[in-house]
Amino acid sequence: MESIQESFNKMPGNKKFQQQYQEMKKAIMADADIRAFIEEHDEVDDKMVDRSLARLYEYTTQAKRCEGCPGLANCINMMQGYEPELFINRSVIDIRYNRCPTRMEDEKNKKRNExxxxxxxxxxxxxxxxxxxxxxxxxxxxxxxxxxxxxxxxxxxxxxxxxxxxxxxxxxxxxxxxxxxxxxxxxxxxxxxxxxxxxxxxxxxxxxxxxxxxxxxxxxxxxxxxxxxxxxxxxxxxxxxxxxxxxxxxxxxxxxxxxxxxxxxxxxxxxxxxxxxxxxxxxxxxxxxxxxxxxxxxxxxxxxxxxxxx
The missing domain is CATH 3.40.50.300 (P-loop containing nucleotide triphosphate hydrolases)
Incomplete structure (x- = not known):
């Protein structure tokens, strides 16, 4: 699987894209959760990071641990009531979504109300x-x-x-x-x-x-x-x-x-x-x-x- 970096290198006049890519990568790597994940997994190298950049960017846009949660109806995540978790999927860093504490409590209350x-x-x-x-x-x-x-x-x-x-x-x-x-x-x-x-x-x-x-x-x-x-x-x-x-x-x-x-x-x-x-x-x-x-x-x-x- 070709990385985003390798694809940019083949593009004519790629300096602009290279600059944008590096800025995006820098912002992604500044995420504390991503840094912690990489430190915990020795198999992660720069090539794996490059191949996973799109998923890592998605991860940075999602709320975790219900911090500042406005409630399930206004959840900002792609899947309302689910928070992202990083994991190694063969040669890339991937995302799976798990029920967040707010959703679990909501489901618990609904079950009780039923x-x-x-x-x-x-x-x-x-x-x-x-x-x-x-x-x-x-x-x-x-x-x-x-x-x-x-x-x-x-x-x-x-x-x-x-x-x-x-x-x-x-x-x-x-x-x-x-x-x-x-x-x-x-x-x-x-x-x-x-x-x-x-x-x-x-x-x-x-x-x-x-x-x-x-x-x-x-x-x-x-x-x-x-x-x-x-x-x-x-x-x-x-x-x-x-x-x-x-x-x-x-x-x-x-x-x-x-x-x-x-x-x-x-x-x-x-x-x-x-x-x-x-x-x-x-x-x-x-x-x-x-x-x-x-x-x-x-x-x-x-x-x-x-x-x-x-």
């Missing part, structure tokens, strides 16, 4: 972390501590008990559930399904028409961690209570699968809510049956504080 599926949950909740929680308010410290302890003690495939986080409007119940889901996905690879309960129950009613109820319900029954957000805010009916919620919780109780809840209602008020439906009136026994499945497999956590939505 583990948290959701129905009608805002994006910011799905990205919540414990670091984002305001624990300066003393009345919230205990609840947040309980949530953190739950994550620390969670054993995939063994933990069967969940949390029932209740309190007023806008105090951060849903955000804490999001932080739990994210931390469990990150630390222990736990896949979860996060549901805004009122909208989900409405969807289940509409699923009667396309006969997809069983498939949707089976998926929720078997998910490793189920999160029912804002339970008690839905318009209850005997069908939703008994055939959807009851069947769902019965299966998860039998299989030892944990469920987390948030609600504006404590256990007693939720039981009253579940007991009443417009068509069937008050059915206390059926409501108690549901509540036994919730109370026996959750730890109540009261969260108070100011309404953070106003």
């Amino acid at each position: 583990m948290i599926q959701s129905y009608y949950i805002p994006k910011e909740i799905l990205q919540a972390t414990f670091a984002d929680l305001d624990d300066e308010d003393p009345v919230r410290v205990e609840a947040i501590g309980t949530a953190i302890q739950y994550v620390e003690e969670f054993v995939p495939g063994e933990t069967s008990k969940g949390l029932y986080i209740h309190g007023g409007f806008g105090v951060g119940k849903t955000f804490i559930l999001g932080a739990i889901a994210n931390q469990l996905a990150k630390d222990k690879g736990v896949r979860s399904q996060f549901i805004y309960t009122p909208d989900f129950f409405r969807q289940m009613k509409s699923a009667i028409q396309d006969q997809s109820i069983d498939a949707k319900l089976d998926y929720l029954k078997e998910t490793p961690l189920l999160i029912l957000d804002d339970i008690g805010a839905e318009n209850i009916s005997s069908w939703v209570r008994d055939d959807i919620l009851g069947a769902l919780l019965q299966y998860r109780m039998t299989e030892g699968l944990p469920t987390l809840y948030s609600s504006n209602l404590d256990y007693s008020l939720l039981e009253e809510h579940l007991a009443y439906s417009h068509k069937s009136g008050i059915e206390e026994t059926k409501a108690k049956r549901i509540m036994e499945r919730i109370k026996h497999f959750t730890t109540p956590v009261f969260l108070e504080g100011k309404n953070r939505r106003v």
Whole structure:
């Protein structure tokens, strides 16, 4: 393979090209990473450098180690999210591109996010972390501590008990559930399904028409961690209570699968809510049956504080 230098020597009136070539080579050889590579490889000589000049020039134009990284979307490298690495390829110095730290972290985050599926949950909740929680308010410290302890003690495939986080409007119940889901996905690879309960129950009613109820319900029954957000805010009916919620919780109780809840209602008020439906009136026994499945497999956590939505 003929080097660039040899090609220039054959060209008529090559002084201009020679000058440009030497300036480019000088700039390339001034690159600290290139100099370090050459020093580490005794087989590299001037001829190999000349043959490799085009690839070495490409190397100098690429960012390495994500220095000054503007983010994947604005990565300046030829292959976004990949950084160059020099290696000896027979008689030339060549380049291969490897995933950079930013891309690897991005892929890791995407994989974690894919583990948290959701129905009608805002994006910011799905990205919540414990670091984002305001624990300066003393009345919230205990609840947040309980949530953190739950994550620390969670054993995939063994933990069967969940949390029932209740309190007023806008105090951060849903955000804490999001932080739990994210931390469990990150630390222990736990896949979860996060549901805004009122909208989900409405969807289940509409699923009667396309006969997809069983498939949707089976998926929720078997998910490793189920999160029912804002339970008690839905318009209850005997069908939703008994055939959807009851069947769902019965299966998860039998299989030892944990469920987390948030609600504006404590256990007693939720039981009253579940007991009443417009068509069937008050059915206390059926409501108690549901509540036994919730109370026996959750730890109540009261969260108070100011309404953070106003």
